[in-house]
Amino acid sequence: MNIRKFVVSLFLLIQGYISFAQNEKPNVVFILIDDLGYGDLANYGHLIAKTPNIDKFAKQGIKFTNFYSPSPLCSPSRASMLTGRTPYRLGIQSWIPEGDNVYLRQHEITIANLLKNNGYQCFLSGKWHLNGGLNEKTHSQPQDAGFDKWTALHAFAIPNHKDPINFFEDGKPLGKIEGYSGTIVVDKAIQYLDERDKNKPFFLYLPMNEVHGQIASPSKYLKKYNKYIKEDIDLVNLKDNGPGEYYANITFMDSEIGRVLKYLDKNGLDKNTIVVFASDNGPVTSQWRKFYEINLNGSTGGFRGRKADLYDGGIHVPALMRFPSQIKPGLVSSEPIHGYDFFPTIFSMLNVPIPKDREIDGIDISPLFTEKPISRNKPLFWAFEMRPSDDPEGYFYAARDGDWKIITDFEVKKVKLFNLKKDRFEVNEVSKANPEIVNKLKTYILEMKKSIELDPLRPKDVSTPNMD
Incomplete structure (x- = not known):
């Protein structure tokens, strides 16, 4: 072998090793559901709504029965899960109406920021709600939080989940998109994964818009629950048309999540991908407080309160994790854990140090994956x-x-x-x-x-x- 061939062979060997090492880094998928109650899934006790994909997923990893979201409302909860810090430290104290001068500051380090610094491609598809608008020039945007590619809306689909008009892609408004929000978001997520650099690991943040109002679902899901759907909604007298549309939206959401999980399976990514599933806060139950909540029929599983309450109904929500090489399948943990625990836990699983220049309120809960105790030094x-x-x-x-x-x-x-x-x-x-x-x-x-x-x-x- 001459010197030139030797150098070329050595280069290819090194490149192959680098590619192998990069591919060996686990991918991360974080699925966050909007306003999903503890009792809204079949595997958490719902007797009517069907969620076969999430039920299957729950058996493949660990199911948490004492998981708490960081807040009873969306913006603070999302900010906390992405940073590992209680949301008041971030200045995000409640949900952020469009136009408010509240946003996730650029000095905060998100899961995406830290993963990107460690060679990951980072994608967002879904709901952002961490600033006063996706067109606000003075506010940080998803790219500032570490996302290479993103498609998102601010807080909720307008006018509803069908044919929304308020999605942005990489800072540009998309106008009206035909279809349903759940499908739009998952289509884009799968597109990002198809077009990614296959030699690098990826982080996909998938904050679904379901089951936040105003809900809308394809007819085939509505037909499944037709007997639970009555006459038209009466906003004047605060009368809904039955819980059927809400049940349909849950099953539609489950089907779209199933597409993501099947994509991972089909492409051989399931065994090397950490998958997190959680809700950002408790549900809107039939105890409506605002006219636009009519027809939302979430279940807290019997817990007191609902979304926007500090009783367990507002913060005690479903959560699941799967990673075959580290999480024993079929586990059920009743250990009280918090949404800000995801940040240190994910990076512990990846063997990536977390920042030491700031207070991280969460702890590493990975010992639970092998049925070992965790140690928490504060409530x-x-x-x-x-x-x-x-x-x-x-x-x-x-x-x-x-x-x-x-x-x-x-x-x-x-x-x-x-x-x-x-x-x-x-x-x-x-x-x-x-x-x-x-x-x-x-x-x-x-x-x-x-x-x-x-x-x-x-x-x-x-x-x-x-x-x-």
């Missing part, structure tokens, strides 16, 4: 700025420590305490009988308030919560 925490039309009871903070859960007002004076082991539906308030527990958890909440106020990365222009 789970929630801070939620209610708007006047949201939570009517005025609770701003919550914490869970073991079986105990407390919720408090803004001043941390008015409290409710529950023992979730004895009272999982939060019926019996027991603060007067347990003053030591109350004082301990109140002290913790006040410490967290101070920690958030002093966080050097917290935006300086965060408004005081609206107490009216």
